[in-house]
Amino acid sequence: MKPLVNVPAQNIRNFSIIAHIDHGKSTLADRILELTHTVNEREMREQVLDRMDLERERGITIKAQAVRILYKARNGEEYVLNLIDTPGHVDFTYEVSRSLAACEGALLVVDAAQGVEAQTVANAQLAIENNLFLIPVINKIDLPNADPVRAKHEIEELGIDVENTMLVSAKTGQNVQEVLEAVIRLIPPPAGSVSNPLKAMIFDSVFDPYRGAVVFTRVVDGIIKPGQKVKMMATSWVSEVEEVGIFKPDMTPADQLEAGDVGYVIAGIKEIKNAKVGDTITNAKKPASEPLSGYKEVKPMVFAGLYPIDGGEYENLREALDKLQLNDPAFLYTPETSHALGFGFRCGFLGLLHMDIVRERLEREYQLELLTTTPSVVYRVTKRTGEVQMLNNPSDFPPPGEIEKIEEPYISAMVLVPPDYIGQVFELCQGRRGEFKNMEYLSEGRVEIEHQLPLSEILLDFFNQLKSRTRGYASLDYEHIGYKESDLVKLDVLIAGQVVDALSCVVCKEKAHTRGRELVKRLREIIPRQLFEVPIQAAIGSKIVARETVKAKKKDVLAKCYGGDITRKRKLLERQKAGKRKMKQIGKVDVPQEAFIAFLKVEEEKK
Amino acid sequence: MFGLYIHIPFCKQKCFYCDFNSYAGLSRVHAKYVDALLMEAERFCRGRQVQTVSSIYFGGGTPTILSEELLEKVLKKCFGCFEIDEACEMTIETNPEALDFAKLKGLRKMGFNRLSIGFQSLDTRLLPVLGRRHTAQKALQSFDLAKLAGFKSINVDLMYGIPGQDIISWDSTLKNVLRLKPQHISIYALTLDSSTHIARRITKQELPPIDDDLQAELFNYAREMLGLFGYTHYEISNFAQPGFECHHNVLYWKNGDYLGLGAGAHSHFSDVRYSNVEEPEVYIERIMKDGGARSQEERLAAKQMIAETIFLGLRLAEGINIKDLSKQFDLPLDRLHAATIEDLKSKGLLEGEEQLKLTPQGVLLSNEVFSQFV
Numbered sequence: 001m002k003p004l005v006n007v008p009a010q011n012i013r014n015f016s017i018i019a020h021i022d023h024g025k026s027t028l029a030d031r032i033l034e035l036t037h038t039v040n041e042r043e044m045r046e047q048v049l050d051r052m053d054l055e056r057e058r059g060i061t062i063k064a065q066a067v068r069i070l071y072k073a074r075n076g077e078e079y080v081l082n083l084i085d086t087p088g089h090v091d092f093t094y095e096v097s098r099s100l101a102a103c104e105g106a107l108l109v110v111d112a113a114q115g116v117e118a119q120t121v122a123n124a125q126l127a128i129e130n131n132l133f134l135i136p137v138i139n140k141i142d143l144p145n146a147d148p149v150r151a152k153h154e155i156e157e158l159g160i161d162v163e164n165t166m167l168v169s170a171k172t173g174q175n176v177q178e179v180l181e182a183v184i185r186l187i188p189p190p191a192g193s194v195s196n197p198l199k200a201m202i203f204d205s206v207f208d209p210y211r212g213a214v215v216f217t218r219v220v221d222g223i224i225k226p227g228q229k230v231k232m233m234a235t236s237w238v239s240e241v242e243e244v245g246i247f248k249p250d251m252t253p254a255d256q257l258e259a260g261d262v263g264y265v266i267a268g269i270k271e272i273k274n275a276k277v278g279d280t281i282t283n284a285k286k287p288a289s290e291p292l293s294g295y296k297e298v299k300p301m302v303f304a305g306l307y308p309i310d311g312g313e314y315e316n317l318r319e320a321l322d323k324l325q326l327n328d329p330a331f332l333y334t335p336e337t338s339h340a341l342g343f344g345f346r347c348g349f350l351g352l353l354h355m356d357i358v359r360e361r362l363e364r365e366y367q368l369e370l371l372t373t374t375p376s377v378v379y380r381v382t383k384r385t386g387e388v389q390m391l392n393n394p395s396d397f398p399p400p401g402e403i404e405k406i407e408e409p410y411i412s413a414m415v416l417v418p419p420d421y422i423g424q425v426f427e428l429c430q431g432r433r434g435e436f437k438n439m440e441y442l443s444e445g446r447v448e449i450e451h452q453l454p455l456s457e458i459l460l461d462f463f464n465q466l467k468s469r470t471r472g473y474a475s476l477d478y479e480h481i482g483y484k485e486s487d488l489v490k491l492d493v494l495i496a497g498q499v500v501d502a503l504s505c506v507v508c509k510e511k512a513h514t515r516g517r518e519l520v521k522r523l524r525e526i527i528p529r530q531l532f533e534v535p536i537q538a539a540i541g542s543k544i545v546a547r548e549t550v551k552a553k554k555k556d557v558l559a560k561c562y563g564g565d566i567t568r569k570r571k572l573l574e575r576q577k578a579g580k581r582k583m584k585q586i587g588k589v590d591v592p593q594e595a596f597i598a599f600l601k602v603e604e605e606k607k
Numbered sequence: 608m609f610g611l612y613i614h615i616p617f618c619k620q621k622c623f624y625c626d627f628n629s630y631a632g633l634s635r636v637h638a639k640y641v642d643a644l645l646m647e648a649e650r651f652c653r654g655r656q657v658q659t660v661s662s663i664y665f666g667g668g669t670p671t672i673l674s675e676e677l678l679e680k681v682l683k684k685c686f687g688c689f690e691i692d693e694a695c696e697m698t699i700e701t702n703p704e705a706l707d708f709a710k711l712k713g714l715r716k717m718g719f720n721r722l723s724i725g726f727q728s729l730d731t732r733l734l735p736v737l738g739r740r741h742t743a744q745k746a747l748q749s750f751d752l753a754k755l756a757g758f759k760s761i762n763v764d765l766m767y768g769i770p771g772q773d774i775i776s777w778d779s780t781l782k783n784v785l786r787l788k789p790q791h792i793s794i795y796a797l798t799l800d801s802s803t804h805i806a807r808r809i810t811k812q813e814l815p816p817i818d819d820d821l822q823a824e825l826f827n828y829a830r831e832m833l834g835l836f837g838y839t840h841y842e843i844s845n846f847a848q849p850g851f852e853c854h855h856n857v858l859y860w861k862n863g864d865y866l867g868l869g870a871g872a873h874s875h876f877s878d879v880r881y882s883n884v885e886e887p888e889v890y891i892e893r894i895m896k897d898g899g900a901r902s903q904e905e906r907l908a909a910k911q912m913i914a915e916t917i918f919l920g921l922r923l924a925e926g927i928n929i930k931d932l933s934k935q936f937d938l939p940l941d942r943l944h945a946a947t948i949e950d951l952k953s954k955g956l957l958e959g960e961e962q963l964k965l966t967p968q969g970v971l972l973s974n975e976v977f978s979q980f981v
Binding site for chain 2: 529531551553554555556557558563564565566567569570572573574576577580
C-alpha cells in the first residue's frame with residue numbers, strides 16, 4: 001500500500017467551488033487538475049469530475065465529487081488541496097450544504113457576463129452559514145461582454161468581502177494559478193486534532209456492488225483506519241473499516257485518514273441508507289460525545305409512479321430501483337398498483353431534475369422501458385372525521401364529500417432578474433397562485449423578487465416559462481416553507497367511460513374546468529385512433545366537465561409492394577407491432593406513454 | 608412458379624410522390640446498364656439448374672424509356688439463359704408520355720404480352736400536383752394505342768387520396784377508366800415519404816394533408832364501382848377481369864421464388880431474401896468488377912417465413928388455409944395463433960375457419976391484422 005504523502009495539517013486546505021449553473025465551476029476544477037498534474041493529459045477529458053455520462057451530457061454535477069491535489073506553492077512548500085465539487089441544482093441543496101460543511105473555504109465563481117444569479121446568492125448563503133471563507137472568483141473574463149466590475153459590485157452587494165477577488169478565465173487558464181495561491185494564503189487549514197475521538201462527516205456516498213457503500217468523508221477529529229470498529233451516529237449502524245483512501249481523482253488506498261483529511265471509507269456497509277449524507281462516523285469503542293451538527297433526514301418532495309412498459313419487467317425494475325437507491329438515498333420507492341397501469345412503484349424525488357435523472361439512469365443503465373406518471377406533491381388531507389392523511393397520489397384521495405380541508409406544500413421562491421422583466425415575473429407567479437412577499441434591488445441591474453407559491457405550481461414547467469419570459473435572464477432559487485390550506489379538487493380522466501387512476505390530478509378549484517378541457521384536448525391529440533370511437537372525459541367527482549372524442553380508425557393499409565421488397569414490408573409491420581407493445585392497454589384502448597404526462601404538456605403548449 | 612423481375616431505374620423526371628429507386632437524367636448509362644443486366648443474368652445461370660420462368664416483369668422507373676434495341680437485348684438474354692414457360696406472362700410498366708405506336712408495336716413484337724400504364728389520375732387539376740407531365744387525354748390515347756398495337760392484357764394504375772382529390776374527381780377518373788375496359792386495374796393510396804416533393808409541400812401547408820377518412824371513403828367507392836363493372840377484387844390493391852389477375856404479383860403474395868435483376872432489385876429463394884445496391888452507376892461498376900452487386904441479404908428464420916407467408920397470403924381475396932400452412936411448416940399454426948385469430952374475428956377484421964381471409968373492413972385495416980402475425 002502506498003503511504004500518503006505526509007504533510008502537516010497546516011498544509012492542508014479543504015475547499016469547494018460554488019456557483020450558479022453554467023458559471024464555469026467544473027471548467028475551473030478541470031483547469032486546476034490540469035495545472036497541478038493531478039490528471040495527466042491522456043486522462044484529461046472535459047470536466048473530469050463529472051463522472052456519470054449523464055452529468056457530462058447535461059453539463060451539470062449531480063453527485064458531489066472530491067479530489068486530492070498536490071500543489072507545490074510559490075513559497076516552496078508542498079500542500080494538499082482537497083477540492084470538493086458540489087452538485088449545482090436547487091434539487092440538491094442539502095448535498096451542497098454537507099459538501100460545504102466538509103470545507104474551510106470556498107471559491108465563489110461568478111460569470112463575468114451574467115453576474116450574480118439566484119444560486120450564487122443561495123450557495124453563498126449556505127457557505128456563510130457553514131462559516132466558510134469565501135474567495136470571489138470572477139470567471140469568463142475572456143468573453144467580449146464580460147463586465148467584471150459590475151460582477152464584483154454585485155458580489156459586494158451580497159455582503160461578501162471582495163478585497164481578494166480573483167479575475168480568471170477557466171477556459172484559457174488565465175490566473176488559475178493565482179487562485180491556488182489565494183486558496184493557500186486565505187483559506188484556513190483544518191482545525192481538528194488527531195488526539196480527539198473520531199468525528200468524520202459523510203458528505204456523499206456511492207455504491208460499489210462488490211464492496212458496498214463507499215463513503216466520502218471529511219475527518220474533523222481523530223483518525224480512521226482499516227480494522228477499526230466505527231459507528232454511524234444518526235443510524236447507530238456499527239461496522240468495521242475495511243479500507244480508507246483518497247481521491248487522486250480515482251480512489252487510492254491509504255494507511256489512514258486523519259483529522260483534516262478528505263477521503264473515502266469502505267466498511268462493509270451493504271445498504272447505503274446506513275451511511276447517510278450528513279451523518280457523523282465515530283469510533284465505536286471510543287465514541288465522540290456529540291455528532292457534528294447539521295445532519296438532517298432528506299425528504300423527497302415530488303412523487304410520481306414509475307411503471308414498466310412491459311409488465312414482465314416488474315421484478316427487474318424492483319432490482320434496478322434497489323441498486324439505484326444504494327447510490328441515491330434521497331430517492332424513495334414503494335410498490336403501488338394502478339388499475340390502468342398494473343404493478344409499479346410510487347417514487348419520491350427531491351425535485352423534477354432529480355426525477356428526470358433517476359428515470360434516465362434506470363432506462364440507460366438497466367435497459368428498462370418506463371412509464372412515468374404526472375408528478376405530484378404530498379398533500380395533507382383532513383377528513384370530516386378528523387383523520388389526517390398524507391397523500392402523494394391523487395388517486396388515493398377520498399371522495400370530495402369526505403374531505404374537510406386539503407393543505408399543500410408551499411415554497412418561497414426567489415427570482416433574480418433585471419428590472420425590465422419584473423412585470424413578466426409577477427405575471428407568471430400570480431398566474432401560478434403566487435403571493436407576492438418582497439422585492440429588493442440587489443444592485444441597479446438586479447432585483448430579487450420573493451413570492452410564496454404552492455410547490456405543485458412550479459412542477460409544471462415553471463422554470464422553462466420563467467426563462468423564456470425573461471429571455472433567459474431570470475434565475476430561481478426556492479426553499480420549502482411548509483403547508484398551507486388551498487381550495488383544491490381532484491380531477492379525474494375517463495377513457496372510454498373508465499376512470500384512469502394514473503391520469504387523476506389535483507388542481508386548484510378555480511382552474512379545474514379549464515384544466516380539464518385542456519387536458520382532454522391534449523389527450524385526444526396523443527391517443528391514436530383505434531378501431532372504435534373513444535370518448536375522453538374529464539370529471540370532478542361524478543360531474544363531467546369536458547369531453548373530446550377520438551374518432552374510429554378507418555384505414556391502415558400498405559399499398560404497393562415495390563419490386564418484391566417484402567423485407568421492408570415485414571419490418572414496417574414489426575415496427576407497428578413494437579409501437580403498439582410500447583403502449584399501455586387501458587380496457588381495450590391502446591394509450592401511448594406520453595398520455596400519462598399530458599398534464600405537463602398542457603402547460604408547455606401555452607408558451 | 609418462378610418469376611423474373613427486371614428493374615429499370617430510369618425516368619425522364621421524378622414524380623413528386625415518388626420515393627422509388629429511380630433516377631432522372633441518366634440516359635448516358637442506359638447502354639452500360641443493360642450490359643450489366645445481361646452479365647448479371649448470365650452469371651446467375653452459369654452452371655446452375657434454374658426453374659422454369661412463369662412470369663417476367665419489367666418494372667421501374669419507366670422501363671420503356673430504354674430504346675427498343677436495348678429492351679430486346681435484355682429479353683433475348685432472358686430467353687437465352689432461362690427456360691421460359693410457353694404461357695409466360697411478360698409485363699412491362701410504362702407511362703402515357705413514354706409511348707408511341709411504333710414503340711408499342713415493337714414491345715408486342717419482342718414478346719411482351721402485358722402492359723401496365725401509370726395513369727394515376729385523369730383529373731387535370733391533380734396531375735400537376737403529382738408532377739405528372741402527361742394530360743388526361745394523352746393517357747386515354749396511350750391505352751387505345753396499346754390496344755391497337757395488340758396488347759390484350761392491359762393494367763391501369765390509379766392513385767387515390769391525392770391532395771385536392773374528392774369523391775367527384777375520383778368518380779370521374781374511375782368512370783373514364785372503366786370506359787376503356789382495361790383487363791386489370793390497380794388502385795394505390797397515395798402514401799407519403801418525407802423525402803418527396805409532395806410531402807414537403809404538405810408540410811409547408813401549400814397542399815392539404817392526407818386525410819385517412821377520405822382515403823377510406825375513396826377506396827370503398829372504387830371497390831364498389833369496380834365490383835359492379837365485373838372486376839374481381841383479388842388482392843388489396845388489385846382488381847381484374849376474370850382470368851386477368853397479374854401472375855407476377857400473385858407470385859409475390861404466395862411467397863414464391865423470384866429473381867430480381869438490376870439496381871435495387873429484390874430476390875427471394877425459399878428462406879433467403881437479398882437485394883442489389885440501389886444506385887445504377889454503383890450497380891454497373893460492381894457487376895462489371897465482381898459480377899455481383901448484392902448489398903443486403905437476409906436468411907429468414909422459420910418464424911419470419913411463417914409471418915411473411917401469412918401476411919402476404921392474407922392480402923389475396925382467397926386468403927390463407929391455416930391447416931395447409933400448418934402442414935407446410937410442420938407447426939400447429941392454427942393453435943399457436945388461435946387467440947390472435949379469435950381476437951381479430953371478434954373485431955370484425957378476419958373471417959373464415961380453415962380458410963382465413965380479410966373481411967371488407969379488414970382490407971382497409973389490414974396492417975392491424977398483419978402486424979399481429981409478425
